[in-house]
Every structure is written in C-alpha cells, then in structure tokens.
Amino acid sequence: MAKPTIHLICNAHLDPVWQWRWEEGCAEALSTFGNAVQLLHEHPSLIFTHNEAVL
Numbered sequence: 001m002a003k004p005t006i007h008l009i010c011n012a013h014l015d016p017v018w019q020w021r022w023e024e025g026c027a028e029a030l031s032t033f034g035n036a037v038q039l040l041h042e043h044p045s046l047i048f049t050h051n052e053a054v055l
Helices: 022-042
Strands: 010-012 048-050
Parallel strands (some): 010 048
16 A cells, blocks of 8 residues: 655635734735745745735
8 A cells, every 4th residue: 555645735814904003914924925935945845825916
C-alpha cells in the first residue's frame, strides 16, 4: 500500500478595515506578506495564497 500524500495550502485572510484602523490593517497585511515571503525563500516549493481584492 502506498503512503498517503498530504498537501497543505498556506492561506491568509485579513479584513484590513473591518477590525482595525486602516494603518493597523496595512501593517498586519505587510507583516503577513513579509512572513510569507520569508517562508517562500526558505521553502521554494511552498505555495501561498490570499483572498482580498483590496490587497
């Protein structure tokens, strides 16, 4: 029996103007994307998605 393969998808969902002031939302988005870029450099096969049209 073959070993099962598990796929993980990294996704970020932020509502930058819902819970925070605009400046705070932008800071959270930049932090999230900065962390994603760092992980992408460390793990080239990683795939990252986000789902906000405003960002």
